[in-house]
Amino acid sequence: xxxxLTKVRQRQVTQNIDAGKRLDGRTLTDYxxxxxxxxxxxxxxxxxxxxxxxxxxxxxxxxxxxEPFPDTPNEGVMTVNAELVPLASPTYETGxxxxxxxxxxxxxxxxxxxxxxxxxxxxxxxxxxxxFVVFVDVWVLNYDGNLIDAAALxxxxxxxxxxxxxxxxxxxxxxxxxxxxxxxxxxxxxTVTIGKIGxxxxxxxxxxxxxxxxxxxxxxxNDEGNICAIQKGLSGYFTPQQIIDASKLAREKAAEQxxxxxx
Amino acid sequence: MSEKHEKLIDKxxxxxxxxxxxxxxxxxxxxxxxxxxxxxxxxxxxxxKILVGxxxxxxxxxxxxxxxxxxxxxxRYHMAPFSVPERKSPAPxxxxxxxxxxxxxxxxxxxxxxxxxxxxxxxYVEVLQADGGTRCASITAAALALxxxxxxxxxxxVACAAGKVEDTVVLDLYDAEDKxxxxxxxxxxxxxxxxxxxxxxxGALSPEEFEKAVSMAMEGCKQIYAMxxxxxxxxxxxxxxxxxxxxxx
Numbered sequence: 001x002x003x004x005l006t007k008v009r010q011r012q013v014t015q016n017i018d019a020g021k022r023l024d025g026r027t028l029t030d031y032x033x034x035x036x037x038x039x040x041x042x043x044x045x046x047x048x049x050x051x052x053x054x055x056x057x058x059x060x061x062x063x064x065x066x067e068p069f070p071d072t073p074n075e076g077v078m079t080v081n082a083e084l085v086p087l088a089s090p091t092y093e094t095g096x097x098x099x100x101x102x103x104x105x106x107x108x109x110x111x112x113x114x115x116x117x118x119x120x121x122x123x124x125x126x127x128x129x130x131x132f133v134v135f136v137d138v139w140v141l142n143y144d145g146n147l148i149d150a151a152a153l154x155x156x157x158x159x160x161x162x163x164x165x166x167x168x169x170x171x172x173x174x175x176x177x178x179x180x181x182x183x184x185x186x187x188x189x190x191t192v193t194i195g196k197i198g199x200x201x202x203x204x205x206x207x208x209x210x211x212x213x214x215x216x217x218x219x220x221x222n223d224e225g226n227i228c229a230i231q232k233g234l235s236g237y238f239t240p241q242q243i244i245d246a247s248k249l250a251r252e253k254a255a256e257q258x259x260x261x262x263x
Numbered sequence: 264m265s266e267k268h269e270k271l272i273d274k275x276x277x278x279x280x281x282x283x284x285x286x287x288x289x290x291x292x293x294x295x296x297x298x299x300x301x302x303x304x305x306x307x308x309x310x311x312k313i314l315v316g317x318x319x320x321x322x323x324x325x326x327x328x329x330x331x332x333x334x335x336x337x338x339r340y341h342m343a344p345f346s347v348p349e350r351k352s353p354a355p356x357x358x359x360x361x362x363x364x365x366x367x368x369x370x371x372x373x374x375x376x377x378x379x380x381x382x383x384x385x386x387y388v389e390v391l392q393a394d395g396g397t398r399c400a401s402i403t404a405a406a407l408a409l410x411x412x413x414x415x416x417x418x419x420x421v422a423c424a425a426g427k428v429e430d431t432v433v434l435d436l437y438d439a440e441d442k443x444x445x446x447x448x449x450x451x452x453x454x455x456x457x458x459x460x461x462x463x464x465x466g467a468l469s470p471e472e473f474e475k476a477v478s479m480a481m482e483g484c485k486q487i488y489a490m491x492x493x494x495x496x497x498x499x500x501x502x503x504x505x506x507x508x509x510x511x512x
Contacts, residue, residue: 102361
């Protein structure tokens with residue numbers, strides 16, 4: 001939910017898009033400029049702040065040790081949580097996470113998990129007993145549209161920035177060794193969100209556009225250029241042809257972003 | 264997943280449960296099963312057993328959700344604790360919150376919310392037994408329950424998944440295939456309007472595999488669509504027969 005747009009503004013946005021233009025001067029398939037800052041939270045094992053236009057998302061990574069899940073005794077654990085902090089938008093409220101933030105966290109989680117970005121087997125310290133648990137906390141600081149792409153970018157940047165302590169098992173006991181290791185990453189998903197307004201597809205919807213958008217399609221694209229996670233959102237629909245067009249567009253945009261990111 | 268598991272598809276292309284790659288699980292659809300609900304449906308999709316009740320249009324609770332110009336659709340997807348091998352806590356999980364949202368968003372394009380301002384419709388989905396593909400079966404049943412409640416709809420919404428198992432694109436994954444398979448693509452579809460209202464995916468697919476999976480899922484949807492319409496007709500055939508008996512008496 002976000003604050004309502006006036007009818008005049010809604011029409012202005014839709015009419016421009018219908019004519020192939022956007023109010024901020026972008027083409028329909030342009031991303032806004034992004035900026036990444038890494039390691040700004042010293043107490044976190046990893047952190048990154050991403051600006052996508054005026055959208056601002058901070059991700060902190062905490063690494064702890066814990067027990068593995070019984071069905072994957074040799075694998076570490078990763079969880080993603082997202083908070084739409086009330087200072088980020090006049091429409092955000094305090095309280096437990098609502099469905100929007102749960103969906104955001106689960107989309108970011110799915111992109112990382114399904115691309116197998118983290119080599120979870122290397123997060124194992126003592127099989128069946130001790131593994132690293134990686135907490136990825138997405139903190140939305142300013143909402144100006146397309147939180148999903150900003151959050152996914154910030155999450156990957158924070159993971160790439162993160163260091164985890166070095167443990168060894170001696171006589172069944174966990175010993176902390178000197179030095180740190182990076183989090184073992186073996187893939188680097190890039191997430192692209194495409195909005196549908198009328199019968200036009202737009203990349204990286206801004207705040208005003210999100211409020212007139214019929215539907216959105218978010219796709220995570222892995223190093224190999226294949227889609228590894230999808231989420232359709234909002235109450236509109238896509239035609240089968242639009243889905244194919246959107247998936248091609250997403251792969252193109254992901255390749256473009258990947259070049260800029262040097263991932 | 265590194266452990267070896269039984270082959271999910273044999274050399275002849277037959278899956279563990281005996282189906283071919285593009286074959287649906289057996290389905291049973293029934294309409295008007297809950298006397299207290301305004302609309303209801305029950306679906307058995309393979310071993311999935313799902314009950315859906317629809318209430319409304321009625322007053323919205325909590326009141327602040329009420330919209331002066333349209334009806335609001337609320338949806339709750341919920342799994343019974345005994346529906347899965349390990350008891351599931353009855354408290355709503357994050358997965359259930361997400362599924363409630365995507366199910367609602369897959370149904371909304373079929374409705375005319377502007378026809379019922381200041382009201383709400385509640386869709387309650389109870390998964391009594393789960394065996395993979397519950398979100399799809401829930402959507403199929405929820406659309407039937409909405410139709411059964413008598414509100415106007417643009418089309419029925421029908422959902423089915425396709426995915427990848429052992430390098431083969433297959434239709435309608437069940438639990439084991441979903442867990443051990445390479446990818447799962449649930450699709451909800453309004454066949455008459457050619458509109459896709461839900462699309463999710465986890466697991467990587469090449470562009471060709473992805474297109475194949477989506478079109479296979481849509482074909483599955485069309486088959487279920489015919490069964491949905493049959494289920495609706497059956498309810499009224501029953502009523503017709505009952506009234507006939509009464510008049511004959």
